[in-house]
Amino acid sequence: MSNKTPNQHVPRVAETINFPEEEEKILDYWKKIDAFQSCLKQSKGKPRFSFYDGPPFATGLPHYGHILAGTIKDVVTRYAHQQGYHVERRFGWDCHGLPVEYEIDKALGIKGPADVMKMGIEKYNSECRKIVTRYSKEWEIIIGRIGRWIDFKNDYKTLHPSFMESVWWVFKQLYVKGLVYQGNKVMPYSTACNTPLSNFEANQNYKDVVDPTVVVSLPVLNDSDGAALLIWTTTPWTLPSNLAACVHPDLVYAKLKQLSTNKVYIMMESRIESVFPADDYKVLKTFPGKELKGLKYQPIFDYFSHMKDKAFVVLVDEYVTSESGTGIVHQAPYFGEDDYRVTLAAGVISKDQEPICPIDMSGRFAEPVHDFIGQYVKDADKNIIAKLKDMGRLVQQSQVKHSYPFCWRSDTPLIYRAVPSWFIRVEHMQESLLKSAAETYWVPDFVKDKRFGNWLRDARDWAVSRNRYWGTPIPIWMSPNGDEIVCVGSIDELERLTGVKVDDLHRETIDKLEIPSQIPGDPPLKRISEVFDCWFESGSMPYAQLHYPFERTKDFEECFPADFIAEGIDQTRGWFYTLIVISTALFGKAPFKNLIANGLVLASDGQKMSKSKKNYPDPLKIVNMYGADALRLYLINSPVVRAENLRFKEEGVRDIVKDVFLPWYNAYRFLLQNIEVYVQNNDKTFTYDEKRVCSSNIMDRWILSFTQSLLMYIRKEMELYHLYNVIPRLTQFFDYLTNWYVRMNRKRLKGEGGEDDCRTALTTLFDILLNIIKMMAPFSPFLSENMYQCLKQLTESSSESVHYLMLPQPNKDLIDVTIERAVSRMQSVIELGRVVRDRKTIPVKYPLPEVIVVHRDQQYLDDILSLQVARLLFLDVCVRS
The missing domain is CATH 3.90.740.10 (Valyl/Leucyl/Isoleucyl-tRNA synthetase, editing domain)
Structure with a gap:
């Protein structure tokens, strides 16, 4: 051993790791380098991957359903960036509607319309405005802590005049097309909220x-x-x-x-x-x-x-x-x-x-x-x-x-009653809606074909009016006898018709505006009292978030239809439906290309998660105990990504740490420890060079081949949005890496086979870990970043974050399907051997005089012999056909 001090610093990592604490450090680092915005700046000018985020209400804190959907969105959009796309990710807020009004009614003891009129619409709406983003800061903190990169500063809110004006434009286009009518119709009606609900709302609860x-x-x-x-x-x-x-x-x-x-x-x-x-x-x-x-x-x-x-x-x-x-x-x-x-x-x-x-x-x-x-x-x-x-x-x-x-907001029984409402004609569009849906790709596909398709086949006219106060007013002005109607489609049009400057579109501002009648001597037209169903607003978000068509028309054309959207399966009759109805009516096509519908996250007993019952753990408590990466991986490696339900269990998150992250971290720590030993023992530096990744060692060739095959597989499955196939394969890889490759090559990695062999093994393991970090980056962004920051010190990379890097193309020269097949068969033999040991109660460390493998396929036996199983297992092997 040389007495010289090597002229290279090899990063040291602790023997044990506190994942939540390390994640907090990564958050601070991302903030320091303004990681998300820097990422967007770097990809500016690249092809766009468009994504629509369905707007939640900020009247409550995020729950596991939000975290699940947000994680799916984050994984897909991070991966899209890795593929060389520019991915704008804007957060949105649903600010109007029953959720907000119901909270105000409870807080102020309002029992019905008479109480609101006594209070005054202006004061009532002022109270609503105060709470629409009551928890927005908490949302930003929790969503950020989960590791989701989403633009809160450049968000859209449905209460902004620009958003509301685009909603007016959408409605006027439908009105001009003859798709709007007024009528009495028996509808689901919430007596607690004093308003009718649409059929898809009534089906939610x-x-x-x-x-x-x-x-x-x-x-x-x-x-x-x-x-x-x-x-x-x-x-x-x-x-x-x-x-x-x-x-x-x-x-x-x-x-x-x-x-x-x-x-x-x-x-x-x-x-x-x-x-x-x-x-x-x-x-x-x-x-x-x-x-x-x-x-x-x-x-x-x-x-x-x-x-x-x-x-x-x-x-x-x-x-x-x-x-x-x-x-x-x-x-x-x-x-x-x-x-x-x-x-x-x-x-x-x-x-x-x-x-x-x-x-x-x-x-x-x-x-x-x-x-x-x-x-x-x-x-x-x-x-x-x-x-x-x-x-x-x-x-x-x-x-x-x-x-x-039951009412989805007040949780009180609905009744069915006839109410005068404004409707969008939908029933005549059934074939067009089915055609639009057929051109979209859904994961899983049965949601589109069965649940959504059946809903479209029975589509009914959509009641879009609500007898409420806090919402986008329906822009219809009508004469007292109903003979003269004007539908307004913009602020400019309203100003021209009324002669009044308008800077807000809520009821307290525009209800008092009158439009002169075109009939001499007739009284002026007054606005009808109804506001839009908030689902009409969220269904209009592809246009309204950009203030289309009043500005950003080029941006709209580039991001419509969206490449990707995702929400829970309960949005099949909600947001997914309203999006496709409005888009089909306006443009004759769906507003999105690809969709992931996730299942519901239930309490561990299978019941709906309930704050009052306290039947589920606080998400932040889980994050602070196990880390956000573990929660993310647990959720997206579960049946919910197949649109099935998940019974949330804390031990499932813990098992991700135990079975995935700890083995991964230990392999990473083992690599750095042995690089340091190599540097000290040989008085040489170690710098990873992708071009030097080459080995004649059978297990090196296997793990390199397996990694490149995994990279090909991930690309193929992610292109299909099959997250449920990707995660099991990735987590399985850590078992192969730690329990097969590292365990069988410990002596080589420690240098017992000589300097050249040690460097080859270390380079191989380094390459594997660097590749898996890049593959895992969209799924577990914190740990991937943590490891990258250390490993990059031993590379020539200048990238400040792993999330700026592109996912490498598979190196097909390293893929050897014969070796992969042979090792897979060898693994099967070893696993069967362990089963036999268990049955015979023979300890694993007890040496066997011989192992006899019997198989009808000679190629199977040849594959095992080709890997020199005897040397690998330190056993005498007799192979008999």
Whole structure:
């Protein structure tokens, strides 16, 4: 050993590592070099990879669902940069809508529209504005701590006038195309939020609930037997609004006598024993349902008896089924979609008449239902049932457990009611929507083909208006009689029409603006009161984030459609849907090319994560305990990337540290230790040179080949957005690296085979680690950066960050599929040998006199012999065919 001091500093790393602490140091380093912005500057001018970030609400802190989707986005966009693209990554905020208003209503004790009007829209919206980014700073901290590179400074907010103006432009284009109309429609309605919801919103939050069921009699007028129709409902609160009954025209109905009471009833024959015991009825006659058409009956209540000439009649329609109830469906036209359709078609109601809807905006009974006035509909069920019993109309009462929609924001039961709304025509676009979707690529593909495709095939007209206050106002000005309508598409147009300078587009600013009528002597036009559904705003984000078409038209053209978007599978009927509806209506194509839909992250018991139940660990606690890299890898190496659900378990994150990061770190530490020994022992410097990566050693050639094959595989699978294939292969690599290559080459790496052999082995291991660091950089950005900062000191690299580097092209000269196959077979033999040892209880360290390998394929045996297994395993091997 030379006594000279080598003229090279080899970085030393600690024997143990605290991953969270090291990540904090990397965050400080990224801040010091302004890593993300520097990265963007370096890629300026390169081909663009466009990415849309779906805007979350900042009324709460990020949860695991946000972290999962954010990690997927970060991985894909980091990888795109590695491929030589310029990737602009703008964060967005959903600032309007129910989430914000609901928080204000709770905080201020607001019960309904009257309270808002008393307070004043200007003051109400001012309160909303104060909380829209209540947690924005926390979001920035948490998202940054997770390692996601996203531009918060250049973000977009849906409350910015520029964003809102583009939303107006989108709406006017649809209006000009004839896709906008106003109408009454039965819709899911949130009584807590005082507003209708779209069908996809209503489908977001179903729960199993127990509701009362009643069978009620409707005495038929002028029936010789004094028969009564039997109707069944799970919503007794709709019975005061009953105007008709409906039967299936072709199914069989029966007139029967209840033996215990001698009363005669009419119902579907196949449903009789759901109401009466088998020994308590006698069928008098049967007939098809169409024979009941036109029968008049006595109303249950007299609230709408003035309509008796048209109402309280039996109608027929094939939507009636034999699966539940009595086969006679009670019709409350303004509280059910089919009820409305059937009674409208039969002339019981008309589009021109005042809706029969004795429920106020908060879901409480109003006139003329005087018996239950002021009662919340669900609370009134028991009182209505009691009154039915007193009236002698209640035939049966029970309960049913069924799936029922709840408001996604207030978590209160939805009701269905007719409300005047503004709609976007969608039903005529079904084929166009399917064509647009067909041109996109989804991971996993079954989400597009099944879940999304089925939703598009049943697409309904979209109600985009909300009877609320904090949102983008719908830009329609209308005359008092509705004969004159103006749809405004820009701030400039509004200023020209009103003669008033406009710098904000919220209700408190523009509701007071009037547009002079074009008809001499007529009063001015005033804006309608509704605002947009916030989903319409988020669906408009490809245009509104750039203030298109008012500016940045070139930027829009370069990034539309987006190369990539990603969100949870629950956005199939949310953001994914609204994006494609608006884009197809405007441009005839989808607004994105590639999409990853992730599954849901659940609590460890399979329940939905709940802050009130505290059934999941705080994400920052997990990060501070195990590191963000471990959390990232755990999430994207789980079923959620296949759109399945994940039961979050803390031990899963811990296992990533134990099984992946520690072996990786130990191999890296082992390399640096032995480079230092090599430098000291041989009085030479060590500088990695990619051109010197060459070896005749069989295991060097195997690990080099395996690494280059892995690089090819990652490129292929990432091009397909198959993150779920990439991560298992990467994590498997660390097992091969540490348990096979390093373990079998420890003596060589320590220099026991001589200086040249040692340098070759060290160069090989250095090359492997440097390549795997680059491959892992998008997935575990912290540890990759940590290792790179040390290793680059032994290279000629001048790059300040591993994240500035491109992913290298595979070196096909190093790939030897024969060696890879042979080693794989050798590994199988060794693993089988361990199994046999376990069965025979022979310790691993106990030497074997011989190992006999039997296989029908001579090539298999030749592969094993070619690797000199005896030398590698220090065993005598006998191979027999």
